[in-house]
Amino acid sequence: MKEFVIEAQKIPPQQRHSHIFETFDNLEAGESIVIVNNHDPVPLLRQFEENRQEQFQPEYLEKGPEVWKLRLTKLKKEGCCGFCGG
Incomplete structure (x- = not known):
């Protein structure tokens, strides 16, 4: 399974959340x-x-005080085979 790292502080604030949601989707x-x-x-x-x-x-991998790392894993739907990404 793939895992993508997003360094949020390097993304302009006005684009940060939308970029993260788009990547997750x-x-x-x-x-x-x-x-x-x-x-x-x-x-x-x-x-x-x-x-x-x-x-x-969600799963916190690191909780500060200087760096926080939060893993968000996309779940498959109940009864889904996993091929569609749903």
């Missing part, structure tokens, strides 16, 4: 993105909980 089921940031990405995680409910599994 292009993942296949079982693939992940790891978001590396200089602060806890709680606002982003809340947006995922609101807009991608039951589509992802």
Whole structure:
């Protein structure tokens, strides 16, 4: 399974969340993105909980104080074979 790293602090703030959502939406089921940031990405995680409910599994890999790493794994739908990325 693939895992993509996004260094969030290197993306302009006005493009950051949309870039992360776009990358996540292009993942296949079982693939992940790891978001590396200089602060806890709680606002982003809340947006995922609101807009991608039951589509992802979050896991903190590192929790500061200088670097946070959050893995978001795309889940496959119940009964899905995984080939469509759904």
